[in-house]
Amino acid sequence: MAGDYPLLRYSVRRILQAVPLVFWVIIINFTIIHLAPGDPAIYLASVTEATPEAYAELRKEFGLDKPLYVQMGIYLWKLLHLDLGYSTWHNSPVLGVIIDRLPATMLLMATAFSIASLMGVVLGVIASRYSYSVGDHLATLASLAGYSMPIFWLGQLLILFFALYLDWLPSQGMYSMRGVEPGWPAVLDVLKHLLLPAITYATYHMTLVFRITRGKMQETLAQDFILTAKSKGLNERRVLYRHALRNALLPVVTVIGINFAYVMAGSVFTETVFGWPGMGRLIFESITARDYPMILGIFLVVSMMIMLANLITDILYALIDPRVAYN
Amino acid sequence: MNANAENRNGLLRVSDLRTYLDVPSGVIKAVDGVSLEVNRKEAVALVGESGSGKSMTALTIIRLQPVVARILSGEILLNDVDLLTLDTASMCDLRGTEIAMVFQDPMTYLNPVMRAGAQVAEVVLEHQEVSKGEARSQVLDAFERVGIPSPQRVYDSYPHQLSGGMRQRVLIAMAISCRPSLLIADEPTTALDVTIQAQIMDLLAHLREELQNALFLITHDIGLVAEHCDRIYIMYAGQIVEHADTFTLFAEPKHPYTEGLLRSTLSPDKRVEVFETIEGQVPNPTDMPSGCRFHPRCPHVKDVCREESPPSLDLGEGRMVACWLYE
Ligand SMILES: Nc1ncnc2c1ncn2[C@@H]1O[C@H](COP(=O)(O)OP(=O)(O)O)[C@@H](O)[C@H]1O
Ligand code: SF4
Ligand SMILES: [Mg+2]
Numbered sequence: 001m002a003g004d005y006p007l008l009r010y011s012v013r014r015i016l017q018a019v020p021l022v023f024w025v026i027i028i029n030f031t032i033i034h035l036a037p038g039d040p041a042i043y044l045a046s047v048t049e050a051t052p053e054a055y056a057e058l059r060k061e062f063g064l065d066k067p068l069y070v071q072m073g074i075y076l077w078k079l080l081h082l083d084l085g086y087s088t089w090h091n092s093p094v095l096g097v098i099i100d101r102l103p104a105t106m107l108l109m110a111t112a113f114s115i116a117s118l119m120g121v122v123l124g125v126i127a128s129r130y131s132y133s134v135g136d137h138l139a140t141l142a143s144l145a146g147y148s149m150p151i152f153w154l155g156q157l158l159i160l161f162f163a164l165y166l167d168w169l170p171s172q173g174m175y176s177m178r179g180v181e182p183g184w185p186a187v188l189d190v191l192k193h194l195l196l197p198a199i200t201y202a203t204y205h206m207t208l209v210f211r212i213t214r215g216k217m218q219e220t221l222a223q224d225f226i227l228t229a230k231s232k233g234l235n236e237r238r239v240l241y242r243h244a245l246r247n248a249l250l251p252v253v254t255v256i257g258i259n260f261a262y263v264m265a266g267s268v269f270t271e272t273v274f275g276w277p278g279m280g281r282l283i284f285e286s287i288t289a290r291d292y293p294m295i296l297g298i299f300l301v302v303s304m305m306i307m308l309a310n311l312i313t314d315i316l317y318a319l320i321d322p323r324v325a326y327n
Numbered sequence: 328m329n330a331n332a333e334n335r336n337g338l339l340r341v342s343d344l345r346t347y348l349d350v351p352s353g354v355i356k357a358v359d360g361v362s363l364e365v366n367r368k369e370a371v372a373l374v375g376e377s378g379s380g381k382s383m384t385a386l387t388i389i390r391l392q393p394v395v396a397r398i399l400s401g402e403i404l405l406n407d408v409d410l411l412t413l414d415t416a417s418m419c420d421l422r423g424t425e426i427a428m429v430f431q432d433p434m435t436y437l438n439p440v441m442r443a444g445a446q447v448a449e450v451v452l453e454h455q456e457v458s459k460g461e462a463r464s465q466v467l468d469a470f471e472r473v474g475i476p477s478p479q480r481v482y483d484s485y486p487h488q489l490s491g492g493m494r495q496r497v498l499i500a501m502a503i504s505c506r507p508s509l510l511i512a513d514e515p516t517t518a519l520d521v522t523i524q525a526q527i528m529d530l531l532a533h534l535r536e537e538l539q540n541a542l543f544l545i546t547h548d549i550g551l552v553a554e555h556c557d558r559i560y561i562m563y564a565g566q567i568v569e570h571a572d573t574f575t576l577f578a579e580p581k582h583p584y585t586e587g588l589l590r591s592t593l594s595p596d597k598r599v600e601v602f603e604t605i606e607g608q609v610p611n612p613t614d615m616p617s618g619c620r621f622h623p624r625c626p627h628v629k630d631v632c633r634e635e636s637p638p639s640l641d642l643g644e645g646r647m648v649a650c651w652l653y654e
Contacts (some may be wrong), residue, residue, distance in 0.1 A: 015363055224430065227391060228501075229499070231430075238453075242449075246440050322442075322487075323439065
């Protein structure tokens with residue numbers, strides 16, 4: 001009986017709702033890029049110092065002489081075949097370049113994002129437990145500093161201290177220049193490179209999650225059902241984690257979900273500062289190079305990721321709060 | 328009478344309890360020298376207008392007073408053990424097993440993201456060495472006992488799927504699940520429809536017969552207790568102003584405040600709120616009147632009332648009144 005699985009029904013409904021959204025995102029992305037000033041053919045023509053005839057030739061070759069809706073139709077058709085276009089700048093298919101860069105970003109951002117989310121929540125709960133103590137005040141102050149510090153600046157500070165001054169950790173890239181033996185030494189090498197950029201991004205995200213968690217926990221702990229939980233004879237830890245946290249987590253999950261959308265923005269700064277060979281740097285490079293097919297491809301992939309993140313957030317939310325799926 | 332220290336039926340004995348609250352506008356003497364007793368299997372009521380300190384008295388008894396509260400003096404003996412001297416873990420062991428509490432508003436006192444059955448099973452699992460299956464069947468028994476028509480369905484429901492009356496039954500089932508010797512019910516019917524109110528009161532009376540627990544009923548509605556309680560304490564502005572068995576109190580109230588309360592209940596329009604029929608207002612909690620705290624509203628006020636607080640007079644046969652008229 002479908003009525004017995006409100007969560008499943010809710011999830012399916014949300015997924016179906018996402019389908020037309022994907023379509024709109026493709027069209028909007030396409031349109032925005034084409035409305036932006038700057039013609040890739042002019043750019044290419046100026047690079048190659050081409051004649052007006054050659055310029056027209058270029059426009060034709062790229063299909064830029066066709067009406068916009070035809071261009072869009074072709075684009076959609078190619079997308080259906082997983083063809084995101086060809087990047088002249090990289091001299092290879094867009095999808096290939098993105099797939100090349102994605103794992104590095106995933107490694108960096110997924111690590112930083114999940115560790116920071118978890119630590120932010122745990123620290124937030126602890127701070128709410130010791131509300132208004134000296135430790136709580138210090139933590140709040142530290143989190144304010146971490147939250148307001150620009151990512152690139154923190155990254156540069158960390159490089160200065162840990163890489164240049166102490167010389168403990170590498171400051172650039174993902175692998176050492178000199179070869180490392182495969183196996184564990186290679187893994188260790190990547191981890192060493194990962195540490196500073198991960199901390200840089202995690203600091204910002206963790207302090208945000210910490211602040212939301214602490215605030216929501218304080219609010220939740222003042223609610224009536226907490227008194228019920230205590231009157232049952234539950235110890236403090238149970239009251240905090242089983243009763244308060246689950247209720248306080250709702251807005252925290254939302255914030256984490258929204259923040260995931262900014263992961264890519266964060267990765268642009270972090271990867272540029274640390275020379276990390278991922279999507280963030282690819283975005284930066286492609287925009288500077290006005291690599292249209294690349295930018296369009298990245299926008300598409302990033303939009304899909306954000307939509308996926310929203311979908312997961314919504315389903316998580318329903319998982320935590322039964323009222324969402326039942327209504 | 329009360330002073331009989333060898334009272335073998337004695338269950339709860341509170342003496343000279345003072346719970347003051349530190350609030351920004353000053354100090355609220357929410358509970359100011361309260362002494363009361365509840366014997367085994369007895370039903371005792373604590374009656375007073377809203378804000379008179381009834382809830383704070385109950386919360387102090389189970390040691391769940393808010394953080395702004397300071398307990399200045401007093402003794403809370405439960406089975407001759409002073410609860411105020413217990414460590415937190417021992418206090419947790421008593422909550423739910425020896426003393427249980429039912430609160431005012433079933434809408435807000437249940438955890439919104441946890442199934443009703445699981446919330447009750449939690450008490451059983453916390454205090455008894457039983458399997459989850461055994462806990463479940465105990466909860467279903469308790470649900471049947473409190474007159475929940477379809478226990479299985481309610482077990483798996485979330486609070487928002489249940490009516491107010493049903494939620495209050497769930498909270499009562501929670502309170503009685505470990506068969507406490509003392510059940511404190513703080514305005515258990517105030518938030519409910521009039522028809523449901525009577526059902527819940529009957530349920531509490533019925534349960535007391537079955538489980539042989541003592542009932543400490545807190546209410547602002549003196550009409551509610553006539554039928555259900557053996558003795559009544561009248562509370563005004565943090566103090567007990569009169570005490571007698573139910574019949575005597577109704578037949579010949581001594582304290583002018585009690586007279587006022589009874590008049591308002593016996594008035595033809597039963598729904599008129601108490602404070603609308605006694606002249607004047609509940610005093611400002613941070614700035615109590617000098618002398619007898621009731622003097623600004625008392626029709627029999629004498630000069631001495633304004634200067635000195637009246638002593639608690641023992642009238643014999645368990646009667647007590649705090650009023651200069653009987654000096
Ligand atoms: N958490 C709190 N913080 C500050 N003041 C409170 C708090 N709880 C109760 N009070 C105050 O304590 C007094 C007694 O309240 P309460 O015990 O709830 O009264 P009652 O249950 O008789 O209505 C009131 O003046 C109320 O405003
Ligand atoms: S002591 Fe005086 S003011 Fe207080 S209730 Fe008695 S008569 Fe009234
Ligand atoms: Mg109250």
